[in-house]
Amino acid sequence: MTTTKVVLRFPPDLTNQPITYKLIKEYDLMVNILRGNITPMEAGMLVLELTGTKKQLDGGMEYLARLGVETQRLSKDVKWLDDRCTHCTACTSLCPTYALSVKRDTMVVSFEEAKCIACEMCVTVCPYSAMEVYF
Ligand code: SF4
Ligand code: SF4
Structure with missing residues (x-):
């Protein structure tokens, strides 16, 4: 499979x-x-x-x-480098599949790899280089 x-x-x-x-x-x-x-x-x-x-x-x-x-x-792989992420939320409104989302009560950002379609929008927007693409 x-x-x-x-x-x-x-x-x-x-x-x-x-x-x-x-x-x-x-x-x-x-x-x-x-x-x-x-x-x-x-x-x-x-x-x-x-x-x-x-x-x-x-x-x-x-x-x-x-x-x-x-x-x-x-076929690309996107990784979230959580030690670099400042939870600024700049990426969450752009992510088309909600792979990156923010919990409104805590304002903590999380990444669900299974939902990611490797569009690279977050890579472009992240000011802290916390999102990386691997080919
Ligand atoms: S690459 Fe696209 S789909 Fe994946 S987390 Fe970033 S913005 Fe969301
Ligand atoms: S834009 Fe970068 S630093 Fe900001 S929440 Fe997203 S991954 Fe984290």
């Missing part, structure tokens, strides 16, 4: 398609939706974590390509 994170971008005419249902039912993939932004008649974006065999993953990716969905596999 392999797990991979994929960003899906699709045009307005595909926003009503049961894409995740088909990935599960027809390609036998385990699908974890990390982030979704789908509005009928507007372009959509989904960040999925897909788990399956290579054959299942290849089949699912081929299905998406046939459908006209643009896909981007994420």
Whole structure:
């Protein structure tokens, strides 16, 4: 079994398609939706974590390509260097998947690696170089 994170971008005419249902039912993939932004008649974006065999993953990716969905596999690794983090929260409002978040009562920032899609927004904005990307 392999797990991979994929960003899906699709045009307005595909926003009503049961894409995740088909990935599960027809390609036998385990699908974890990390982030979704789908509005009928507007372009959509989904960040999925897909788990399956290579054959299942290849089949699912081929299905998406046939459908006209643009896909981007994420292979970078992002690390939070908590000893450098000052919990300034500059990154939390920019993080598209809420991998970086702040607890409002304590104002403590935390990082959930499983939600990260390696977009590198936090790396750019962090004034203390507390976020690093590994290839
Ligand atoms: S790279 Fe940073 S901003 Fe992007 S998803 Fe990961 S933690 Fe969030
Ligand atoms: S921007 Fe950097 S220092 Fe500020 S909370 Fe995020 S990781 Fe920590």
